[in-house]
Amino acid sequence: MTRTPLRPLARILEARSRGENPDAIERENIRLRHEEMRDRARRRAEGRLLVLAALFFCAFGLVGGRMALLAHSEPGEPRTSVAGARILAQRADITDRAGRILATNFDTHSLYAQPPDMVDPEHAADKLVEIFPGLDRARLIRDFTGDRKFLWIRKTISPEQQQAVHDIGEPGLLFGPREMRLYPNGRLAAHVLGGASFGREGVHAAEVVGVAGIEKFLDERLRDPARAHEPLTLSLDLSVQAAMEQVLNGGMRIMNAKGASGILMEARTGEVVAVASLPDFDPNDRPALPTSGNPDDSPLFNRAVQGVYELGSVFKVFAIAQAMDLGLINADTKINTETPLTWGRFRIRDFRNYGPELSAAKVIVKSSNVGTARVAMEIGATRQKAFLGELGFMEASPLEITEASGSKPLLPRNWSEISTMTISYGHGLSTSPMHLAAAYATIANGGRRIVPTLLRDDANAPGPRVMSEATASAMRKMLREVVTEGTASLGEVEGYAVGGKTGTADKPKPTGGYYDDKVISTFAGMFPADNPRYVLVVTLDEPVETSGETPRRTAGWTAVPVAAEMIRRVAPLMGLRPAIEPLDLAGIRQASN
Amino acid sequence: MRSLLYVVTSLAVIGLAFWAYRENYRTQEAQTRAQGLQQAIAATRHRLRVLNAEWAYLNRPDRLMDLVELNYERLELMPMRSDQFGRIDQVAFPPPPYLAITNPVDVSNMEPAQ
Numbered sequence: 001m002t003r004t005p006l007r008p009l010a011r012i013l014e015a016r017s018r019g020e021n022p023d024a025i026e027r028e029n030i031r032l033r034h035e036e037m038r039d040r041a042r043r044r045a046e047g048r049l050l051v052l053a054a055l056f057f058c059a060f061g062l063v064g065g066r067m068a069l070l071a072h073s074e075p076g077e078p079r080t081s082v083a084g085a086r087i088l089a090q091r092a093d094i095t096d097r098a099g100r101i102l103a104t105n106f107d108t109h110s111l112y113a114q115p116p117d118m119v120d121p122e123h124a125a126d127k128l129v130e131i132f133p134g135l136d137r138a139r140l141i142r143d144f145t146g147d148r149k150f151l152w153i154r155k156t157i158s159p160e161q162q163q164a165v166h167d168i169g170e171p172g173l174l175f176g177p178r179e180m181r182l183y184p185n186g187r188l189a190a191h192v193l194g195g196a197s198f199g200r201e202g203v204h205a206a207e208v209v210g211v212a213g214i215e216k217f218l219d220e221r222l223r224d225p226a227r228a229h230e231p232l233t234l235s236l237d238l239s240v241q242a243a244m245e246q247v248l249n250g251g252m253r254i255m256n257a258k259g260a261s262g263i264l265m266e267a268r269t270g271e272v273v274a275v276a277s278l279p280d281f282d283p284n285d286r287p288a289l290p291t292s293g294n295p296d297d298s299p300l301f302n303r304a305v306q307g308v309y310e311l312g313s314v315f316k317v318f319a320i321a322q323a324m325d326l327g328l329i330n331a332d333t334k335i336n337t338e339t340p341l342t343w344g345r346f347r348i349r350d351f352r353n354y355g356p357e358l359s360a361a362k363v364i365v366k367s368s369n370v371g372t373a374r375v376a377m378e379i380g381a382t383r384q385k386a387f388l389g390e391l392g393f394m395e396a397s398p399l400e401i402t403e404a405s406g407s408k409p410l411l412p413r414n415w416s417e418i419s420t421m422t423i424s425y426g427h428g429l430s431t432s433p434m435h436l437a438a439a440y441a442t443i444a445n446g447g448r449r450i451v452p453t454l455l456r457d458d459a460n461a462p463g464p465r466v467m468s469e470a471t472a473s474a475m476r477k478m479l480r481e482v483v484t485e486g487t488a489s490l491g492e493v494e495g496y497a498v499g500g501k502t503g504t505a506d507k508p509k510p511t512g513g514y515y516d517d518k519v520i521s522t523f524a525g526m527f528p529a530d531n532p533r534y535v536l537v538v539t540l541d542e543p544v545e546t547s548g549e550t551p552r553r554t555a556g557w558t559a560v561p562v563a564a565e566m567i568r569r570v571a572p573l574m575g576l577r578p579a580i581e582p583l584d585l586a587g588i589r590q591a592s593n
Numbered sequence: 594m595r596s597l598l599y600v601v602t603s604l605a606v607i608g609l610a611f612w613a614y615r616e617n618y619r620t621q622e623a624q625t626r627a628q629g630l631q632q633a634i635a636a637t638r639h640r641l642r643v644l645n646a647e648w649a650y651l652n653r654p655d656r657l658m659d660l661v662e663l664n665y666e667r668l669e670l671m672p673m674r675s676d677q678f679g680r681i682d683q684v685a686f687p688p689p690p691y692l693a694i695t696n697p698v699d700v701s702n703m704e705p706a707q
Contacts, residue, residue: 100652101645101646107639184650185649186655187655188653188654188655242655242658494675572678577675578675578676
């Protein structure tokens with residue numbers, strides 16, 4: 001490039017001769033030079049921008065192209081990595097506390113049709129109806145010959161059925177792989193497990209989602225791919241659960257009850273070892289929700305958790321325990337039991353007249369409504385409400401099944417003094433048997449609150465203290481006396497020192513008032529009473545014991561024998577050795593003179 | 594001197610190309626084998642799952658209960674009772690151990706593939 005001088009001599013001389021200012025020439029040249037520099041800089045900048053734009057275009061094009069490629073490619077197994085080998089199933093197994101399978105997955109196939117590919121739709125429909133008797137032939141032919149491009153025929157089929165469909169030789173009938181949920185034990189623990197069904201379905205796979213019970217409550221944990229290979233360990237024990245269901249079923253028939261429930265819980269940890277509700281169902285073939293009638297009568301109804309009833313005299317224990325814990329009474333305090341007790345327009349009666357006064361222990365042993373109501377008057381509504389709240393009676397049971405949210409206790413709208421009195425003997429407050437078991441576990445474990453749980457975990461431990469150790473121990477002694485000399489005398493099991501309390505509550509009519517001949521009978525107990533390890537609650541719905549001259553409905557004749565048989569069967573299964581009950585030391589004290 | 598360098602370089606290129614070619618095929622072969630093994634593992638896992646499910650199904654309590662009832666005359670099995678607990682000194686000493694098994698036969702993969 002030739003560089004033009006700023007002051008070219010020829011032009012300057014010429015300008016001088018013309019009398020012009022030669023500086024103008026220099027300025028003009030500087031201006032031209034600056035313009036040239038500016039143009040050059042602009043061209044260079046434009047070029048750089050263009051290069052940069054091209055680079056960005058390429059980069060974004062690459063990202064976009066890669067995304068499109070990923071979105072459109074078929075998913076494939078990685079060929080070289082071993083990371084994917086840990087995922088065994090899309091849903092984790094559920095096992096009992098000893099690792100025995102309660103729910104697992106099973107590979108099977110679904111059957112679908114693509115009618116445009118079908119050769120002989122009528123023949124195919126005929127054969128399909130032979131293989132699956134539930135199908136409707138006319139409807140199949142309509143679907144196969146209409147303008148549908150795709151239809152599901154069966155969600156899961158067995159290998160034999162698959163082979164039979166293969167043998168039809170119809171190219172329009174196709175199979176898709178499916179994982180289905182299998183409950184190998186059938187009806188066992190049906191209400192805990194709930195059931196599962198398919199969520200979103202595709203040809204190559206389908207989601208398996210829980211529809212009830214723990215399958216729904218812990219759906220996210222069970223479907224979490226990172227933990228699908230480790231089974232979910234429940235606190236249930238398969239053999240104990242089976243024995244409980246068998247005994248409960250027999251007891252329900254002998255006592256002519258229409259329903260029954262049983263809960264066996266570890267007193268220290270709150271782990272539920274067995275929980276049953278009858279009638280039950282098969283989670284492999286879960287019945288549809290009832291659309292008519294009383295929902296309580298459906299086999300899907302979980303009496304142990306959803307059955308919110310007034311449970312009757314089993315509640316007396318809490319009134320006496322609280323009064324003892326507050327120091328208002330001790331086990332020997334005499335309590336006025338003159339019946340009836342009149343309060344305003346209400347009259348509280350006892351089953352029998354127990355005389356003018358009984359000791360606090362005898363009030364529990366004889367189950368005196370009047371005595372308990374008088375103790376509750378001493379305690380007062382505020383303190384009673386707080387105590388029952390600490391025992392967990394004010395909120396829905398925290399058990400890990402979806403139905404537990406329906407177990408919210410029914411509390412009186414206005415907690416008046418008469419409510420305090422009736423609640424003290426179990427009327428006016430409706431709770432589920434699971435609440436009751438948790439509260440009895442508090443007495444059994446020495447006064448610490450527990451949270452009922454279905455998950456086996458070494459970290460499960462008693463919570464904050466609700467009542468003193470001494471109160472809990474005195475209550476256990478009273479509960480033992482109820483069995484040895486009180487209303488639950490049929491509950492004695494040799495070697496296991498059962499302690500417990502009966503409760504017989506009239507069922508409320510839907511129209512108001514109570515039935516005369518329909519009761520809920522309950523036994524809530526613990527064994528061995530001197531150092532309880534397990535809490536048992538048995539509830540029978542509308543039992544009648546007809547071996548005597550008059551039909552008997554009280555819990556002592558209905559729920560207690562069933563509970564005793566249950567303990568007899570279940571305690572050896574749990575490795576609980578029979579023991580001779582330690583006797584009270586004779587009242588000899590060392591005296592110095 | 595320069596021509597020697599050319600010859601050596603081209604020989605090295607040929608050698609490296611041959612090595613790369615061989616490695617490539619060996620890698621592919623290893624991948625195919627790994628894939629085959631993965632499939633075998635998946636198939637075995639599948640079998641294991643089916644067997645576990647079947648084991649649980651065959652051991653379901655109501656089936657065992659029915660079997661116990663059917664075979665009552667031979668086995669005379671009854672529900673466990675509390676008086677059947679024994680003391681540790683009532684248990685006999687274990688019999689001397691059997692000879693060690695030195696030639697185990699793996700039968701889990703011997704079924705014909707379906």
